[in-house]
Amino acid sequence: MFQALRMRDFRLLWGGSLISSLGSWLLILAVPAHVLMATGSLRDSGLTLAAEYAPVFILGPIAGVLADRSDRQRMMIATDLLRAVAVAALLLGLAPGRLWVLYVGLAAESSGGVLFAPAMQARTPAVVGTGPLLASANALFAASDGVVRLIGGPLGAILLAVIGIRWLIVADALSYLISAAAIASMARTPRTPRTPRTPRAHRVGRALAADLAGGIRALRHHRVAGALLPVTVIFLAANASLSAVLIAYGVRRLGGTGHTGVLLSCLGVGFLLGAPLTRVALQRFQPRLLLAATLTVTAAGYFVLFTEPAIALPAAVTIGMFGSMSQTIPLTAVQRAVPDGVLGRVCAVFLTCEAAATLIGSVAGPVLAQAAQFTGLADVASACTIAAGVLTLLAVPAMPTPRRTRDAC
Secondary structure (H helix, E strand, C coil), rough: CCHHHHHHEEEEEEEEHHHHHHHHHHHHHHHHHHHHHHHHHHHHHHHHHHHHHHHHHHHHHHHHHHHCCCHHHHHHHHHHHHHHHHHHHHHHHHHCCCHHHHHHHHHHHHHHHHHHHHHHHHHHHHHCCCCCCHHHHHHHHHHHHHHHHHHHHHHHHHHHHHHHHHHHHHHHHHHHHHHHHHCCCCCCCCCCCCCCCCCCCCHHHHHHHHHHHHHHHHHCHHHHHHHHHHHHHHHHHHHHHHHHHHHHHHHHHHCCCCHHHHHHHHHHHHHHHEEEHHHHHCCCCHHHHHHHHHHHHHHHHHHHHHHHHHHHHHHHHHHHHHHHHHHHHHHHHHHHHHCCCHHHHHHHHHHHHHHHHHHHHHHHHHHHHHHHHHHHHHHHHHHHHHHHHHHHHCCCCCCCCCCCCCCCC
């Protein structure tokens, strides 16, 4: 897994990404907690998540187009600088009456992240090649993501109590500057031939609309993808509704930001456990049955987490594990069922619908929690997730499991 680290340019790319991700996760708890303490409103606290997901809905479908038509190294540097400025602007939103500045800053930071991700993913093969080192590179990115999820929440909670939110914001802004400097230090590579000039905005819009329309048409011809889309949308909307109030729930019911940081770590542990389990399970079970089972277990985890604080941590591990499986299984099934010629357009439809579902859930969750308390929201989210599992059994056709082969050694 560590072979790719022998290459200087990959060390710079991976290290910069790791530092900037850790900086972002330091604020994952601090900003919602600050808003909650400043306003006492679940809605205002939950809207921080909505501010982060709105750019995904708007920019997600075109981020890949821009990455293919731009110098990717320069694009990554520019987006890191954009995120550094956006995070620094959060300092202005800490003053009373300037809550809107926090939302704008979070949205701007998220916009930079949406544009950075496809550029980095497309740049990686140019750095390490498409052979064995590419698998090593992707494994390292996955491992660093899991580690950041595991330690970022608790570390942010500790630092929030010790040094305050202002220094956390400064640390996050500096992490993006370090990432930009690391990427700028990478060697320049010959640019892959692409369209000679970047098309105008209306042409990009037309091309995007055509791709989405083509993806919708393809869904009609491929029953697996067409049936999994509403299942995925329902699940992600329910998940986002609870994610939007998770920090507030931890602060109010679990004993403060320290305990909330531990809760986020438990979700990270479940995330790490779910990845290898998904790979094994998909080789042995029907995706339709497996997805229905993971959605049911995730729904039970939601209910326990928000109704039984004494066993919230084991429930969080369960949600992280089976919730991550519930996101990976549909993606794998679609990749297997949809031909390569239309897979990109189908994925664009999924991306757009998933972003819309997450945005709706992150707005609706705090409103419902304000009206029906955390337990009422958990009841609704659990019921929706179970409904998604039932829909999976009723609508998703059976798919053959891939034949297992013996390992070479």
